[in-house]
Amino acid sequence: MPKTQPSRPTTTGEPQAVRADIIAAATKVFSELGYHGASMTDVASELGMRKPSLYHHVRRKEDLLFAIHEQMVDELIAETMVVFSSSKPPSEKLRDIVRGAMDFVGRHQDGVTVFLAEHRALSGERWSEIVLKRDFYERMVQGVINDGTRSGAFVDMPPKIAAKAVLAMANWGYTWFQTGGEMGADEIGDMFAEIALRGLEVRPG
Amino acid sequence: MPKTQPSRPTTTGEPQAVRADIIAAATKVFSELGYHGASMTDVASELGMRKPSLYHHVRRKEDLLFAIHEQMVDELIAETMVVFSSSKPPSEKLRDIVRGAMDFVGRHQDGVTVFLAEHRALSGERWSEIVLKRDFYERMVQGVINDGTRSGAFVDMPPKIAAKAVLAMANWGYTWFQTGGEMGADEIGDMFAEIALRGLEVRPG
DNA sequence: CCTACCGATCGGTAGG
DNA sequence: CCTACCGATCGGTAGG
Numbered sequence: 001m002p003k004t005q006p007s008r009p010t011t012t013g014e015p016q017a018v019r020a021d022i023i024a025a026a027t028k029v030f031s032e033l034g035y036h037g038a039s040m041t042d043v044a045s046e047l048g049m050r051k052p053s054l055y056h057h058v059r060r061k062e063d064l065l066f067a068i069h070e071q072m073v074d075e076l077i078a079e080t081m082v083v084f085s086s087s088k089p090p091s092e093k094l095r096d097i098v099r100g101a102m103d104f105v106g107r108h109q110d111g112v113t114v115f116l117a118e119h120r121a122l123s124g125e126r127w128s129e130i131v132l133k134r135d136f137y138e139r140m141v142q143g144v145i146n147d148g149t150r151s152g153a154f155v156d157m158p159p160k161i162a163a164k165a166v167l168a169m170a171n172w173g174y175t176w177f178q179t180g181g182e183m184g185a186d187e188i189g190d191m192f193a194e195i196a197l198r199g200l201e202v203r204p205g
Numbered sequence: 206m207p208k209t210q211p212s213r214p215t216t217t218g219e220p221q222a223v224r225a226d227i228i229a230a231a232t233k234v235f236s237e238l239g240y241h242g243a244s245m246t247d248v249a250s251e252l253g254m255r256k257p258s259l260y261h262h263v264r265r266k267e268d269l270l271f272a273i274h275e276q277m278v279d280e281l282i283a284e285t286m287v288v289f290s291s292s293k294p295p296s297e298k299l300r301d302i303v304r305g306a307m308d309f310v311g312r313h314q315d316g317v318t319v320f321l322a323e324h325r326a327l328s329g330e331r332w333s334e335i336v337l338k339r340d341f342y343e344r345m346v347q348g349v350i351n352d353g354t355r356s357g358a359f360v361d362m363p364p365k366i367a368a369k370a371v372l373a374m375a376n377w378g379y380t381w382f383q384t385g386g387e388m389g390a391d392e393i394g395d396m397f398a399e400i401a402l403r404g405l406e407v408r409p410g
Numbered sequence: 411c412c413t414a415c416c417g418a419t420c421g422g423t424a425g426g
Numbered sequence: 427c428c429t430a431c432c433g434a435t436c437g438g439t440a441g442g
Binding site for chain 2: 032033034035036037116117120121155157158161162164165166167168169171172173175176183188191192194195196197198199200203
Binding site: 039040041051052055059060061 | 424
């Protein structure tokens with residue numbers, strides 16, 4: 001009795017869904033065990049397949065790590081660009097940025113965990129590529145803060161330090177935020193934005 | 206009948222300097238390569254010895270990870286207890302806490318990196334032990350914020366969220382602070398404390 | 411006898 | 427998508 005041929009011996013044109021599933025599985029597994037603590041067998045198991053089958057779709061383990069990083073930073077930049085390009089005043093832009101950052105952490109906690117804590121295994125060139133984008137994001141935030149300072153809305157403080165302080169609140173959320181916990185990411189984002197704005201805004205008094 | 210006890214590799218009999226050197230080496234190596242990315246050979250090399258010699262002093266790799274965690278959290282608690290137990294008002298205590306936290310990051314950047322990013326490899330029991338101490342530290346900070354809110358000095362905001370926001374600034378510093386950079390940890394700590402206090406204090410106006 | 415340390419190798423598992 | 431493997435390296439330990 002001859003067995004039926006494999007239904008899908010395609011080598012070109014990987015279906016988008018397959019790649020997305022693989023990245024999603026890798027994101028979950030890497031965030032739980034850490035990049036070096038997770039094996040490709042773990043990722044394959046998450047997908048219901050064996051390691052050699054996974055290697056049919058992925059060349060190297062590091063490629064998955066890079067794909068996760070790229071996905072996260074690209075999406076965060078895209079969302080923040082909308083805010084940055086608006087005609088709102090700096091204080092409202094900063095509020096939207098802090099809210100958006102915390103919301104992003106809530107929506108992509110596993111991906112953010114990998115992005116913020118698992119970059120040491122990336123090659124120098126790939127890490128540089130990610131750093132370039134990450135710095136672009138940070139410069140948008142610094143720009144908003146700088147605009148606020150020059151318009152007299154914010155206190156005079158080095159925009160780099162102020163941006164680090166403000167983004168830290170949301171970034172750090174990846175270590176403790178619980179989906180389905182007492183408070184939602186949106187509520188927490190509102191409070192962080194409140195603290196950040198009170199901390200930076202010049203108020204009459 | 207009593208026989209002479211063979212000298213086992215006990216922690217108590219170990220010269221303090223040797224153990225301190227080993228923990229220092231592991232801290233450096235783990236922070237650079239990550240716990241799983243670093244081998245015991247790497248740690249041994251850092252000490253100028255071979256791996257089996259290192260194993261004469263250390264039972265398991267995980268013991269080193271735990272020792273680093275314990276050292277960091279114990280020292281941070283000890284330093285913060287002094288501030289917490291003082292008779293200063295909440296706003297000044299919070300300023301000292303933020304300054305102290307950032308200063309701690311500057312003085313122990315490698316150790317803080319391991320403490321904040323490399324805990325997944327700890328066993329459940331040992332991680333629970335660390336979490337207990339970490340939570341004790343956080344409750345001190347929450348207590349200061351709560352005191353400030355009840356005395357009318359701070360705005361009314363959930364102390365847990367406010368503490369997360371304030372501590373995030375310093376914690377996040379482990380990812381970007383550079384010893385010998387433009388600004389010292391003390392200057393950055395002052396600015397973070399300024400943002401945190403402006404963000405939480407109720408000011409007339 | 412002790413310590414500190416060595417070269418060699420154990421059972422398993424990593425990425426491929 | 428599988429079984430069957432590889433060169434290397436992992437954490438940990440043997441005897442001397």
